[in-house]
Amino acid sequence: MTATTAKPTEHLNIVLVGHVDHGKSTLLGRLYADTGSLPDGRLEKVQAICRQQGKEFEYAFLFDAFLEEQEQGITIDTARTFFTWNTRQYIIIDAPGHKEFLKNMISGAARAEAALLLIDAAEGVREQSIKHGYLLSLLGVKQVGVVVNKMDLVGYRQEVFEGIETEYRDFLAQLNVVPERVVPVSAKYGDNIVTRSERMSWYRGPTVLETLGLFRKETARAEQPLRFPVQDVYKFDARRILAGRVTAGRLKVGDRLVFSPSNKTANIKSVEAFNIEPQPIEAQAGQSIGITLDEQIFIERGEIASRQDEIPLVSTAFRANLFWLGRRPLERGKKYVLRLATREVDCEVAAIHRIIDAADLNQRQGASAVGRNEVADLTLRAKSPLSFDLYGSFETTGRFVLVDDFDIAGGGIITELVHDEQEFLRDEARRRDFAWVKGEVGLEERAQHFGHRAAVVLVTGAAHTGKSFLARKLEAFLVAEGRHAYLLDAENLRRGLDADLSQSQKADSAEMVRRYGEVARLLIDTGLIVVSTTNPFGLAHHQVIQAIRTLVHPAPVIAVHMSKTEEEPPPGTDLHFAGPKDFDAAARRILEELKRKGVLAHAIGAKPTFQYSI
Amino acid sequence: MNRLRQLEDQSVYILREAYKHFDNLAMLWSMGKDSTVLLWLARKAFLGHVPFPLLHVDTSYKIPAMIEYRDRLAREWRLNLVIGQNKEALTAGMNHTLGRVTCCTALKTDALKQLVEEKGYTGIILGVRADEEGTRAKERYFSPRDKNSEWDFRDQPPELWDQFKTAFPEGTHIRIHPLLDWTELNIWEYIKLENIPFIDLYLDRGDGTRYRSLGCAPCTFPIKSTAKTVDEIIEELRHTTIAERSGRAQDEGRGMELLRKDGYM
Numbered sequence: 001m002t003a004t005t006a007k008p009t010e011h012l013n014i015v016l017v018g019h020v021d022h023g024k025s026t027l028l029g030r031l032y033a034d035t036g037s038l039p040d041g042r043l044e045k046v047q048a049i050c051r052q053q054g055k056e057f058e059y060a061f062l063f064d065a066f067l068e069e070q071e072q073g074i075t076i077d078t079a080r081t082f083f084t085w086n087t088r089q090y091i092i093i094d095a096p097g098h099k100e101f102l103k104n105m106i107s108g109a110a111r112a113e114a115a116l117l118l119i120d121a122a123e124g125v126r127e128q129s130i131k132h133g134y135l136l137s138l139l140g141v142k143q144v145g146v147v148v149n150k151m152d153l154v155g156y157r158q159e160v161f162e163g164i165e166t167e168y169r170d171f172l173a174q175l176n177v178v179p180e181r182v183v184p185v186s187a188k189y190g191d192n193i194v195t196r197s198e199r200m201s202w203y204r205g206p207t208v209l210e211t212l213g214l215f216r217k218e219t220a221r222a223e224q225p226l227r228f229p230v231q232d233v234y235k236f237d238a239r240r241i242l243a244g245r246v247t248a249g250r251l252k253v254g255d256r257l258v259f260s261p262s263n264k265t266a267n268i269k270s271v272e273a274f275n276i277e278p279q280p281i282e283a284q285a286g287q288s289i290g291i292t293l294d295e296q297i298f299i300e301r302g303e304i305a306s307r308q309d310e311i312p313l314v315s316t317a318f319r320a321n322l323f324w325l326g327r328r329p330l331e332r333g334k335k336y337v338l339r340l341a342t343r344e345v346d347c348e349v350a351a352i353h354r355i356i357d358a359a360d361l362n363q364r365q366g367a368s369a370v371g372r373n374e375v376a377d378l379t380l381r382a383k384s385p386l387s388f389d390l391y392g393s394f395e396t397t398g399r400f401v402l403v404d405d406f407d408i409a410g411g412g413i414i415t416e417l418v419h420d421e422q423e424f425l426r427d428e429a430r431r432r433d434f435a436w437v438k439g440e441v442g443l444e445e446r447a448q449h450f451g452h453r454a455a456v457v458l459v460t461g462a463a464h465t466g467k468s469f470l471a472r473k474l475e476a477f478l479v480a481e482g483r484h485a486y487l488l489d490a491e492n493l494r495r496g497l498d499a500d501l502s503q504s505q506k507a508d509s510a511e512m513v514r515r516y517g518e519v520a521r522l523l524i525d526t527g528l529i530v531v532s533t534t535n536p537f538g539l540a541h542h543q544v545i546q547a548i549r550t551l552v553h554p555a556p557v558i559a560v561h562m563s564k565t566e567e568e569p570p571p572g573t574d575l576h577f578a579g580p581k582d583f584d585a586a587a588r589r590i591l592e593e594l595k596r597k598g599v600l601a602h603a604i605g606a607k608p609t610f611q612y613s614i
Numbered sequence: 615m616n617r618l619r620q621l622e623d624q625s626v627y628i629l630r631e632a633y634k635h636f637d638n639l640a641m642l643w644s645m646g647k648d649s650t651v652l653l654w655l656a657r658k659a660f661l662g663h664v665p666f667p668l669l670h671v672d673t674s675y676k677i678p679a680m681i682e683y684r685d686r687l688a689r690e691w692r693l694n695l696v697i698g699q700n701k702e703a704l705t706a707g708m709n710h711t712l713g714r715v716t717c718c719t720a721l722k723t724d725a726l727k728q729l730v731e732e733k734g735y736t737g738i739i740l741g742v743r744a745d746e747e748g749t750r751a752k753e754r755y756f757s758p759r760d761k762n763s764e765w766d767f768r769d770q771p772p773e774l775w776d777q778f779k780t781a782f783p784e785g786t787h788i789r790i791h792p793l794l795d796w797t798e799l800n801i802w803e804y805i806k807l808e809n810i811p812f813i814d815l816y817l818d819r820g821d822g823t824r825y826r827s828l829g830c831a832p833c834t835f836p837i838k839s840t841a842k843t844v845d846e847i848i849e850e851l852r853h854t855t856i857a858e859r860s861g862r863a864q865d866e867g868r869g870m871e872l873l874r875k876d877g878y879m
């Protein structure tokens with residue numbers, strides 16, 4: 001047999017896992033030699049060297065020598081080798097040590113689309129093979145071929161093989177991994193590697209080479225549902241261009257896009273490009289592009305565009321497998337910056353479910369920190385909702401990194417959405433926003449006209465802390481400055497909008513907050529700055545803040561907390577005043593915060609420049 | 615997807631990340647083929663605009679045709695060109711006969727450091743490629759330099775999944791390398807694909823030699839080649855076994871390693 005020299009038309013990343021000495025190098029040496037993939041004379045040369053040194057020839061030597069040669073001139077930190085067969089190039093990633101291997105695997109230095117897992121027939125299914133199985137499930141590798149090696153040592157006996165096959169299949173089933181094939185081989189003697197073994201005529205399945213051919217290329221990313229994370233918004237000239245890279249699927253002029261998590265919608269007006277004639281009208285996964293929309297909506301970096309019936313998940317929490325590379329351990333409860341596609345948000349580790357030591361693959365439970373080079377199954381909670389996918393369905397939007405002290409210190413793949421309290425309201429907001437009937441005047445035009453963006457200033461605090469006094473003052477200040485502000489008191493809703501409700505209905509705090517939030521949402525759409533004092537609705541302050549944020553999302557909510565004495569403000573507070581004497585100063589402080597958040601354009605009359613957009 | 619377009623998409627992504635995260639960003643332009651491709655990629659990324667200054671570190675020993683070419687493109691492409699020069703060293707008579715590494719250090723490395731300091735750039739985009747020579751293969755797309763522009767390649771954070779080091783402590787700056795994955799061959803194939811204007815010193819103009827890499831006149835030597843068109847260069851590169859920078863004197867011995875550790879581009 002000879003190797004095909006034709007240029008490969010397809011590439012497939014394969015990871016080779018197996019305990020040291022189970023025969024990985026021998027298997028690869030065989031694969032190269034028996035397919036005629038080695039340079040002329042190589043086999044003879046290594047054989048001659050072995051004779052000279054009085055050593056028994058090993059296919060593993062052959063492979064090692066070849067690897068050295070292949071690597072010359074290429075600098076990569078993963079041990080990988082290339083093997084081409086039938087127009088497909090296999091990039092075979094070897095696992096030299098677990099630590100480096102895991103790092104490389106999780107870091108995506110090499111994303112495996114399939115795995116070959118080696119078991120030593122003479123040893124049977126041992127702890128190592130069990131750990132390797134866990135490893136593959138941890139990495140989300142779905143296509144697995146199991147190779148039972150060294151069959152020569154067990155006399156090529158069918159029942160030995162079948163025992164191992166059954167045991168290992170049962171184990172993998174618990175991890176939801178279904179092996180494509182289980183192949184009995186002897187790498188040393190070349191049985192069932194490239195040529196069918198006569199010594200195991202009882203086996204009718206594919207050889208290792210054929211098994212490689214059976215691995216499917218993952219669905220081309222272009223065939224998946226659309227994911228277009230917004231990288232930046234450019235206004236170099238009259239056009240307002242959303243720049244970014246399509247990470248899955250495709251888009252074309254005229255498509256209706258939904259941006260998550262803001263739920264904004266618009267149609268694609270054009271696909272922008274430089275020095276491409278004629279101007280493109282579509283783009284697909286992998287391409288870095290620019291688009292313009294038919295409507296002036298505020299979109300900012302970090303949003304993910306998709307089609308309405310295929311939107312990504314949205315939550316503040318998810319479960320993930322994470323590999324930690326940081327110098328300091330990853331600690332539960334500490335703040336980290338999470339980066340997912342182009343989104344960046346503060347987060348903390350809410351729970352560490354288990355830790356797997358990368359060196360020996362042992363598991364540990366009940367830890368409160370993840371050390372360097374450990375893999376953890378954990379739940380992360382972000383400060384504000386973000387959109388994402390499960391790694392099993394989407395590669396780019398299903399993985400993230402954590403930044404600790406300026407450095408990227410860990411990477412993870414998302415395995416599960418974790419429901420949060422806001423889910424119900426978020427769904428309501430999303431359904432309402434998708435169906436929202438818009439007039440001709442957009443939010444941006446209103447903002448240009450008014451000289452500020454719409455926002456909510458929510459003043460929370462116990463009774464007699466001066467909440468309403470401050471709120472009134474702020475409203476007055478804003479209007480005096482020429483802003484469009486309105487004080488929305490929950491009491492007014494109670495007597496009007498809610499007048500038909502029974503006492504018990506009025507006692508349903510969650511419902512009262514919902515109504516209040518929806519009224520605020522309406523006012524936001526008119527472009528106003530809504531100043532509101534909440535009476536607590538019988539809910540904890542932070543619950544009110546969260547609910548309002550969800551309902552008026554993505555309009556900014558500035559949460560101001562008042563207390564008589566120094567105390568810990570509720571989570572999510574932006575400004576805290578403890579027993580203020582000077583209310584003018586406090587109101588001015590809020591104005592500053594509104595400027596800082598980009599709500600107020602700096603000067604009235606001047607063309608507003610917004611720091612970031614709604 | 616075509617390999618060149620893949621490289622382009624990745625470089626454009628990197629350039630856009632750089633532009634998003636660095637307020638005071640600049641791109642180094644030596645008018646050579648690599649940094650000109652880089653400049654072209656910036657025009658791709660920003661749809662015909664180049665929203666940051668281009669720095670040319672002028673050693674005063676550049677080949678005159680390069681300066682002409684620089685000024686022409688700057689005009690036509692409306693570039694914001696910033697020129698840096700180590701005047702002190704030049705006045706003191708610095709030249710390559712005083713030692714190539716010494717000369718490069720003074721006129722390029724130090725001149726760049728001075729410029730970065732003076733203008734307060736926090737991000738510098740450069741057209742280095744991993745295949746050029748050994749030390750460059752250890753680079754990251756976003757590579758921090760400390761206050762002294764020093765680079766510790768053993769202690770680099772990983773670059774996972776197109777997430778780069780875009781936050782850094784006061785006093786450091788970041789070097790950004792969007793061309794890291796490109797090879798010399800890719801550069802020429804891309805020049806052909808996009809029809810990018812380049813200096814004709816790269817072509818054989820009749821004497822059976824051409825420049826494969828451009829630097830200062832005294833230290834850059836042409837190679838034997840009869841390639842008169844981009845196509846012929848591409849053909850030649852597909853078959854050559856000679857290193858690209860063999861015509862560059864500074865690479866002899868351990869020159870490059872020393873230069874890079876100290877902040878050479």
Ligand SMILES: Nc1nc2c(ncn2[C@@H]2O[C@H](COP(=O)(O)OP(=O)(O)O)[C@@H](O)[C@H]2O)c(=O)[nH]1
Nearest residue numbers: 020021022023024025026060149150186187188
């Ligand atoms: N009997 C027998 N020995 C094998 C077989 N495959 C590999 N070996 C031996 O197992 C040892 C380890 O093999 P190697 O390929 O270096 O393992 P690696 O550490 O997984 O790369 C060597 O001595 C090989 O000769 C096999 O199929 N049968």
